[in-house]
Amino acid sequence: MDRKTEQQLIRLLVGELSDEAAQNLRLRLENESELQHAFTALQERWQTLELRPLEAVHPSFTSRVVRQAVTGLSVEAANLGRSSPLWARATAAVALAGGILVGALLVSPAESEDWTAWNAVELTQAEAYWETLGASSDDLAQEDLQ
Amino acid sequence: MPNVLSDETSESDWQLLSRTAEGDEEAFRQLVERHQDRLVGLCQRLLGDREEALDAAQEVFLKTYGKAGSLQPKGELFTWMYRVATNHCLNRIRRRKLAQFLSLTPDPGAESPSLEPVDDAPDALATLESRRRWRQTLEAIGALPESQRVVLILARFEGLPYRQIGEILGISEGAVESRLFRAMRHLKRAQESAASGVSR
Numbered sequence: 001m002d003r004k005t006e007q008q009l010i011r012l013l014v015g016e017l018s019d020e021a022a023q024n025l026r027l028r029l030e031n032e033s034e035l036q037h038a039f040t041a042l043q044e045r046w047q048t049l050e051l052r053p054l055e056a057v058h059p060s061f062t063s064r065v066v067r068q069a070v071t072g073l074s075v076e077a078a079n080l081g082r083s084s085p086l087w088a089r090a091t092a093a094v095a096l097a098g099g100i101l102v103g104a105l106l107v108s109p110a111e112s113e114d115w116t117a118w119n120a121v122e123l124t125q126a127e128a129y130w131e132t133l134g135a136s137s138d139d140l141a142q143e144d145l146q
Numbered sequence: 147m148p149n150v151l152s153d154e155t156s157e158s159d160w161q162l163l164s165r166t167a168e169g170d171e172e173a174f175r176q177l178v179e180r181h182q183d184r185l186v187g188l189c190q191r192l193l194g195d196r197e198e199a200l201d202a203a204q205e206v207f208l209k210t211y212g213k214a215g216s217l218q219p220k221g222e223l224f225t226w227m228y229r230v231a232t233n234h235c236l237n238r239i240r241r242r243k244l245a246q247f248l249s250l251t252p253d254p255g256a257e258s259p260s261l262e263p264v265d266d267a268p269d270a271l272a273t274l275e276s277r278r279r280w281r282q283t284l285e286a287i288g289a290l291p292e293s294q295r296v297v298l299i300l301a302r303f304e305g306l307p308y309r310q311i312g313e314i315l316g317i318s319e320g321a322v323e324s325r326l327f328r329a330m331r332h333l334k335r336a337q338e339s340a341a342s343g344v345s346r
Contacts, residue, residue: 045337
């Protein structure tokens with residue numbers, strides 16, 4: 001099947017076709033078994049995409065947002081302010097930087113490989129989802145060029 | 147397909163925003179109440195974590211509040227909020243990956259449905275089956291390139307038309323169509339590959 005026809009089927013699936021175009025395509029579906037088969041498969045693929053139902057947001061969220069907006073605090077600023085004073089945050093920042101430096105010096109290439117191997121074994125499927133998230137920024141540019 | 151972001155709603159949104167700019171706290175509260183479920187939902191779909199989604203949505207509302215006096219009533223306010231939310235979430239994902247790389251720890255935002263306790267209720271099997279499907283969906287959309295994944299989420303789970311997805315992402319309708327097409331092709335290949343793996 002050519003790309004244009006497949007795109008038309010997707011448009012039909014998501015309701016992007018005009019009434020007339022949708023009617024014409026449905027007529028074709030009735031008469032062309034291969035097309036019908038492709039559309040059924042597409043529908044099934046679409047419908048099996050299912051995620052956990054979303055919960056309603058707790059009413060306290062609204063009050064929190066309005067309060068922070070009115071007092072002029074960003075979420076990060078509000079969270080930092082709640083958790084610790086300035087001197088503690090500065091100390092933590094220095095400690096973190098030192099830790100990263102020490103860690104970089106201590107971890108040998110062999111140990112890094114071990115960690116990678118362990119992580120590959122322990123990686124859950126859901127975690128693998130997020131692992132892939134940043135690996136594709138090039139795809140965006142490539143795709144737009146096509 | 148019904149347009150979930152109706153023009154009628156957006157007119158009222160602009161009025162509420164205008165009142166917000168004049169210091170009307172109640173108007174802003176109404177705006178937040180009206181859109182919080184949808185915005186948090188979008189962020190949760192993109193980030194995969196409820197708490198992080200709440201923080202992200204909160205940032206979007208705060209940005210909306212901060213720009214209440216300067217935003218021009220053009221198009222639909224909610225589309226603008228969706229755009230800000232999408233960009234914000236994608237930035238968070240990139241930051242999260244960087245932090246993960248630096249700390250060498252697993253991603254805390256990842257959903258782990260299998261780790262949740264399953265009760266002995268009669269529908270426990272159905273619950274397990276649902277979780278299996280959610281997990282499969284996470285894996286399937288997680289394997290997509292970012293540009294395709296966002297379009298798929300907006301089309302499949304937010305039910306948005308191509309035009310609105312294009313406005314949110316700042317791309318043409320043709321690009322939306324192309325990305326959705328590629329995403330569906332990708333899913334098809336993954337499905338076929340999984341099926342051939344099982345049959346072997």
